[in-house]
Amino acid sequence: MPVEEAAGCCAEDGFVWLGLFEPSPEELERVQYAFGLHELAVEDAQTFHLRPKIERYDGGFELAILRTARYDDEREEIDTGEISIFLGRTS
Numbered sequence: 001m002p003v004e005e006a007a008g009c010c011a012e013d014g015f016v017w018l019g020l021f022e023p024s025p026e027e028l029e030r031v032q033y034a035f036g037l038h039e040l041a042v043e044d045a046q047t048f049h050l051r052p053k054i055e056r057y058d059g060g061f062e063l064a065i066l067r068t069a070r071y072d073d074e075r076e077e078i079d080t081g082e083i084s085i086f087l088g089r090t091s
Contacts, residue, residue, distance in 0.1 A: 007034035037061055037086060045084035061088035 006016045020027060025046065032042045038057035045063060055063045068081040 003030050003034045010035065035086070041086065045086070048082060059088070061086055063087075 003018070006018055010016050018031065020031070023031070028042050028046065031037065032039065036059060038059055038061060041055065041057045041061060041063045044055060044065070049065050052067050053065050055065075057063065064085040064087065066083045066085065068083060070079045070081075071077075072079055
């Protein structure tokens with residue numbers, strides 16, 4: 001589904017889960033424009049953080065930064081990652 005169509009579903013009181021794996025700056029720019037996300041929130045989503053956090057932005061959106069952890073039995077090590085989640089409504 002194109003990003004613009006997904007944003008249209010939200011505008012009609014729908015719910016959209018848009019999963020992007022390591023999106024390019026251009027992909028995030030399209031999502032920002034289509035969903036009306038705050039510029040600083042998108043910039044924050046592109047930056048790796050040391051701690052989880054939740055930020056509120058103008059326009060009724062929130063950005064949640066979550067840390068993930070997975071134990072690798074073979075290597076006997078913990079792999080960490082990060083998930084950025086935008087919460088809110090489109091206008």
